[in-house]
Amino acid sequence: MHEVREISESIYDSVLKSKFRRLSEILENPFFLQVGACDGVTSENMRDVFNETDWSAVMLEPLPDMFAKLQVNWAHKPKFQLVNAALAPYDGTAEIRRIPPEDVRASDAWEWGISSLNGVDSSFGRPGFHKETAEFLTSRSRLEQVKTISFETLKKNVGIKRIDYIQIDTEGYDRIVMEEIDLVRFRPFLIQCEIYNLSTVDRAKLFGYLQRHGYSILYWTFDLIAYHL
Template sequence: MIQIGANDGKYEYSKESGKDFIFDFLLTNPYWQAVLVEPIPSVFTELKKNYSQHKNQIAFVNNAITERTETRELEISGKEGKNSSFFKRPQSLIGKIRSILKHNNKIKINVNCISYNELCSIQNLKEVDFIKIDAEGYDEIIIESILHTDQSNLIPKVFFWEKNTHTNNTCEEKLSNLGYHIFLSGLNKSGNYMDRVAIHSSIL
């Protein structure tokens, strides 16, 4: 499995449970191999520390995933960088986020980015079963880049991502056309479903 935007590995602050289910899943399923991707250096250090007791074969990658190899400016905000994004957010949304997280600090750093294909090549991945993405609005761009890979074994049967309500449903339509079924997930504290799960019909 691959997790893009792994943060510190343990928490998803906007979710009702406050927990990242990947952490417990890997802890109780040590035979699963994982690649955990987190671009913010300080958070990346915490990620590795939090996973120190896991028995899985885990590769930690301190990069962001974009369409190409590049260096980009990342705006860091939110508790422990949880709300960091490549996108400039509408002021109304920023105010709402700050109110929820009670965290007003915001800085910008340059992060090294690699493509999904490059990630798989560096990690020598031959097959990917599951991918979880939490990239604060960049999720569906990453998914579309994954769908364009020429190695079908690297396109997972299950996608799990945070739905950006400010984008259209083009990504979901493309996945549906490729034989995926879309489900709602990630009930937040306001009673809304923040996430989408796409499962290919071949494993349903």
């Protein structure tokens, strides 16, 4: 039976970075996939580790303004390929709900990163927010059309041959994204995925999906680590 265990935030961060650094030591030419990269800085708890290692990567961010910031913030990493699209079950376009840049409050910079293909029922009205915050986000959010790309097309376009680490942060769309990635073919050693915006049903489906593919799971309120190291 694969382990499923709740841990504290501090232990979570320590375990995640420790496992990532261990992969850096034992793997030759390691590669990671990041879905929902935002600007590469805001709420990026792995930025220091990404900076200190020599991994190759593909990072996806659908919002054009956030993508422009991402390009600037990772310009010093030539082995990072950046893709201006949302990972989805199909190629084309979709409407994404986000907070307009002009409405982001100076005291809450994390609002830059809130955007979801799941719409208003995920990150904008989630139970974890204070009532006034949820009302503000809902009233200020807007729909914006973005490009979508399937995993199969992404794999062909950027030449993905292996994936050692996956990071997913898509504000409630996370289970769908996870299930689009071929875990049988690629079988990454380490997965980080946001779970805070998932419904109880979607969270159970995500945990079950990862366990069926042979992963143990450590989690806290916001995120999970799945691994088979």
